[in-house]
Amino acid sequence: MAEQNPWSFWLEEQPQAAYGVFRPKVGAPSFLDYWRNRKGEVWEDYMGQLGQMALQGQPPSLNWTDYLQSYPFMQKWLGMAPEKRGFFPQQFSPRMFWNLR
Secondary structure, three states, rough: OOOOOOHHHHHHOOOOHHHHHOOOOOOOHHHHHHHOOHHHHHHHHHHHHHHHHHHHHOHHHHHHHHHOOOOOHHHHOOOOOOOOOOOHHHHHHOOOOOOOO
């Protein structure tokens, strides 16, 4: 039988510490900057998941750390509009105007 970590309860009680452990640490700078300050949004998704479990008649027993381990950080990031990810293509390639006579 696997031995349980005696400090796992602490991570459940300290959401910011757990988020700091599980948020992405490698990737593009804009990707890392975005997730560095988004604990509130991920927390709201987690609470929504607990609410869904309760509505379905299940006990809301999903641990915060279990939720973070399976959170699709990259898929959420790629599903966003480029502007929300901090990418503005027009700043690198201005509009081209054609002068046809």
